[in-house]
Amino acid sequence: MIETGQKLPEATLLEMTAEGPGQVTTAELFGGKTVALFAVPGAFTPTCSNTHVPSFVNGMDALKARGVDAVVCLSVNDPFVMGAWGAATGASEAGIRMVGDPAGGFVKAMGLDFSADVVGLVGRAKRFAALVEDGTVKVLKIEDNPGEAGNTSAEALMAAMAG
Known part of the structure; x- marks a missing residue:
């Protein structure tokens, strides 16, 4: 499992753009920036939609005031779902990149x-939040x-960022 002080693995992810689905690399997302990354088990699921995403929507100004350049929400979902979910939750409007x-x-x-087959979540992301500086994990909460x-x-x- 990745730990603080380690670099994120290289990957190509997908997000919705004005032109449709677009690729974005981890180097583009995290290189040279301070990023709050949070991952959810699934778009449109209750805790993710009602608690986790709203905490970041409501915390955008405070995160930016603490030096965060960007906020990225990650889920094992396709870019169409992530785009629709970002619109439905107000995350996209708040400036969160839904990847x-x-x-x-x-x-x-x-x-x-992780997988929770009983509820149809197979090969999903554990719920986590991380502060990533230039691709290196500085804070990791799981x-x-x-x-x-x-x-x-x-x-x-x-x-956790404060101390």
Whole structure:
């Protein structure tokens, strides 16, 4: 499993653009920037939609005030779903980049994948939040229970950034 002080693995992810689905590399997303990255088990799922994403939407100004250049939401979903979910939650309007890892290769390379077959979540991202500086993980918070988001909320990430 990835740890603080380690570089994120290289990967090509997908996001919706004005022209349709577009590729974005981890080098483009994280290179030379301070990024708050958070991952969710699935778009449109209750905890992800009602708690986790709203914490980052509501925390955007505070994150920016703490030197965060960008906020990225990651899920093992296709870019169409991520685009629609970003619109439905207000995340896209808030400036959060909604990025899909459709085959789960990026989360697997980080060792942050899991499955909950009983509810149809197979090969998904564990719920986590990280502060990434120029591609290196500086803070990493992982939720023990994928149905909870307290340890990985924007507030918890900012508290970890403070000390």
